[in-house]
Amino acid sequence: MRLEDLDYFLAVAGAGHVGRAAESMGVTQPALTKGIQRLESELQMSLFERTAKGMVLTAAGEAFHERVRIARLGLDEAVKEANDLRLGKAGLIRAGISPTYAEPIFGHACAELLEQRPAARMQVMVGLNDKLFAALQQGDLDLCISALSQSERPEFHQHPLFADNLHVIAREGHPLFNSMSLQFRDLTTQSWILPNSAVMARRAVDARFAEQGLPAPNVVIESDSSIASLLSVVKATDLLSIIGASTLRQQSGAGLKVVPLHLAMWPRVIGITTRRNAYLSPLVMRFIELLRGYATVGNQSGP
Structure with a gap:
């Protein structure tokens, strides 16, 4: 053959x-x-x-x-x-990164890597986990940094970095915060801005409503990008949305509050995903070490 x-x-x-x-x-x-x-x-x-x-x-x-x-x-x-091995090449890293973590983790690790390995080259894809996982599976990426899949993915190997739980949020002063007996079912009367249904976070939200026997959220704005880029819309309206705790701690989270319901929170781990049994060059392995180091340092200041 x-x-x-x-x-x-x-x-x-x-x-x-x-x-x-x-x-x-x-x-x-x-x-x-x-x-x-x-x-x-x-x-x-x-x-x-x-x-x-x-x-x-x-x-x-x-x-x-x-x-x-x-x-x-x-x-x-x-x-x-x-x-x-033959040429001792500095090599190329093909990395995918969720927009939320591009600056606090990826940016610092990338800067240090290029200082240590000036000849290194990098190709970067920015997107949500549905896009990143698809590219990784096709062999177009060496690794991606995003929320880890909660379901078993035998084709991938996952390296946890830190927890970044997902919360339902609204602007400060939203009428929901005036309720003395707020319940999860009250969220069905609200309008939402959410990622599209291919994204894990959106599927988690839809599943929670279904588990509670409630209709799906009324989504008036659906995005194929990070909700973090649309927080100005949440602050200017009564729309609800979902973001990670790390985003709330940043300047972009000012003016937003977590909806205080246990059911309105989803445990989530951010990490590095690679293809199982794929070849990872020494350069890629060094980059993963740096990512782990900066994730540890950055998470020490978090709750």
């Missing part, structure tokens, strides 16, 4: 079209088609259904695709490791 045939297969599966796959790989369509046919002949199975709109993976092709993708990723990492 030829390695280039597997690469052709991955390219066609990703593009869904022979022409686009051939263009992306810089080969002719006949050469790519011949490679796919050769692979199917060796496996004695059809990997694609040829349709008017393009190439669609068969059920067997879907299963084969996931195995090949993981194997190809492992091979790429083995080559990278060998090159690092």
Whole structure:
């Protein structure tokens, strides 16, 4: 089985079209088609259904695709490791970071790393955990810094850094704070600004309402970015939202209060997530050490 045939297969599966796959790989369509046919002949199975709109993976092709993708990723990492050892390269770090933690943790660790390793290079993706985890799983990131997944993710290894519990918050002076017998069900009468439903924090909120037999929150503003960037809207309206305790302690948290209900809090741990069994270069390992150090120092002043 030829390695280039597997690469052709991955390219066609990703593009869904022979022409686009051939263009992306810089080969002719006949050469790519011949490679796919050769692979199917060796496996004695059809990997694609040829349709008017393009190439669609068969059920067997879907299963084969996931195995090949993981194997190809492992091979790429083995080559990278060998090159690092042979050349003593300073290397490249591909890091993902939640916007909330870009400055207090990532920024300091990044500055110290570049001081220690001036030749190091870094690619940074800023986003929420749904985007970061997807990129990590595809092999586009070496690590990400965000809220850790509370459900078992066998493809990942998680390194806890510190607790940053999630709270429902409102502006100071919100009518909710005048209630003498505030209950969780009272939050169903409020309007909210929340992340989209692909984000773990939003799913946790929706699940809490469902557990209590209540309708989902009335979301009037839905964001695909960090709520921390929209706190001015919360301060200027009666909208409720959710943020971590660390954000409340920062200047941006001024003018906001936690809704004093036990059910309006979600325990959460912030940490570093890597792919299980992935190759991590010495440079990446040093960066993780620095992140842990700054997380410890920064958390000492927190409640």
